[in-house]
Amino acid sequence: MKKEDLLNDILDESISKSGMSRREALKMMAISPVAASVLAGSTVASTKANASDAVGHIVIVGGGAGAIMVLSRLKNALNNPNITIIAPNEVHLYQPGQVFMAAGEYTFEDIVMDNNDWIDDSVKWVKDEVATFDAPNNKVITRAGDEISYDYLVVATGIEYNYEAIEGLTKEDIGTNGISSVYLNDLEKGTANGGIITHKWFESVQEASTKGKPTVVFTQPSTPIKCGGAPQKMLYLCDDNLKRNELSANMIFATASKKLFSLPTIDEALHKVQKRYNNITNHFGHDLKKIDIKAKKATFRHIYEIQGEVDEDFGGYEMITKVDTVEIDYDFIHVVPPMRAPHALRKSDLGWQKGSAKGWLEVDKESLQHRRYKNVFGIGDVCGIPMGKTGGSARHHGPVLVENLIAQMESKELKAKFDGYTVCPLKVQYGEIIMAEFNYNGLAPSFSFLDPAQPRWIWWAFDLYMLKPMYKYLMMKGRM
Ligand SMILES: Cc1cc2nc3c(=O)[nH]c(=O)nc-3n(C[C@H](O)[C@H](O)[C@H](O)COP(=O)(O)OP(=O)(O)OC[C@H]3O[C@@H](n4cnc5c(N)ncnc54)[C@H](O)[C@@H]3O)c2cc1C
Known part of the structure; x- marks a missing residue:
């Protein structure tokens, strides 16, 4: 789909929900950070034109925001992708929308998406959970008992509630x-x-x-x-x-x-x-x-x-x-x-062995590569790094992970670095959000001319009407 058509889809879905005019919506798109990057044409990380010839069997574990983003990006970035995804869920929940459900702004149907929209026949989809990570032997074992070997592993299993x-x-x-x-x-x-x-x-x-x-x-x-x-x-x-x-x-x-x-x-x-x-x-x-x-x-x-x-x-x-x-x-x-890393990871050798991050995936906070198993990478909430258990962070993990994973496959130096970006849209009342964006170095607002401490309606409208279609049409397709 062409970029302009994609933007039109997003606008139409947003407008139909918001009651805004197309002009108002366009005005808002123009000042929103993600939209700005779309309009500036910086969203497609890789195209087949400059894709890599690197080969190897990549196994992605998880079926949420991080897993799908990595899957789509890898499909864009590799000429001969050989990918297996192990995820039990066809239904994909847009979890940030749970807050808007509590507020009475969304219904359950508003947050339901479908993993079939992003996992196509070019990918092997094992609809199960990983029960055991056997990193020393480069394999995982599913709940059904199937052993799946990999050359490269991406862990995207999110969080477990306790x-x-x-x-x-x-x-x-x-x-x-x-x-x-x-x-x-x-x-x-x-x-x-x-x-x-x-x-x-x-x-x-x-x-x-x-x-x-x-x-x-x-x-x-x-x-x-x-x-x-x-x-x-x-x-x-x-x-x-x-x-x-x-x-x-x-x-x-x-x-x-x-x-x-x-x-x-x-x-x-x-x-x-x-x-x-x-x-x-x-x-x-x-x-x-x-x-x-x-x-x-x-x-x-x-x-x-x-x-x-x-x-x-x-x-x-x-x-x-x-x-x-x-x-x-x-x-x-x-x-x-209280929250913790999923059980299968906690009992494996892939988690931090001690310290405050014990049990969470032991990846380097910048390269997202496992510190002991160099063919293993992590994305999203499961990562045992100082910052960022948000979808916003996972969006920034995606391009770093894919660039570094391909560098590893090509035996090159890993150059991409995650800067710790995360975002917290603090809903301080109906119609007002403080958009707190920060990274390892402190505040990192996308628009430095907007005081980040100021509650604004524009962020509420952006979060409520724009973010969800952008998640569905851009982030999950590896275009942002
Ligand atoms: C109420 C609420 C509000 C939020 N608000 C925001 C917000 O405003 N902004 C924001 O950026 N983020 C927000 N988030 C956080 C955001 O949803 C998560 O950070 C994001 O989904 C993380 O992606 P992930 O892929 O790491 O994990 P998830 O999207 O949670 O996906 C984990 C996946 O792994 C699968 N899985 C688990 N264990 C296994 C296993 N052993 N084998 C195979 N698969 C497995 C699960 O089935 C699931 O598919 C919110 C979350 C909640 C719950």
């Missing part, structure tokens, strides 16, 4: 007794109940606020999580619902983190946002450990520092770390599960 690490809670409790979790989905089965449940939960919070002032708790765990901004997105959207109806509640943000955001500029902006609502209390250093569902009581491990003796060698005071337990009574609780 709701059960919270004592007293199971996945089945979500949607009952005032408990919600926007994250809830099953990628293998193609279900995403979290969005629907959280939308109903917003309505229940609102209903309860007409009768009194309920306590509503939003948690964030100490593990790495995908889309680190989602816990706060839920807090602000839920509170905005109340504010618009002249209602209020005791909103508590209980996070294992010490700050609202790692970057000071965005942290400050979020504190400013919280002042708009005037009903939010932050509990920093609080990691949810237990829920008593019947008593509606949440128990947190609270880690904090107190000032100790004067440190005469260094000046100032010694800081002493304290740990205690805090119980909070709630009426409603939005739980973000």
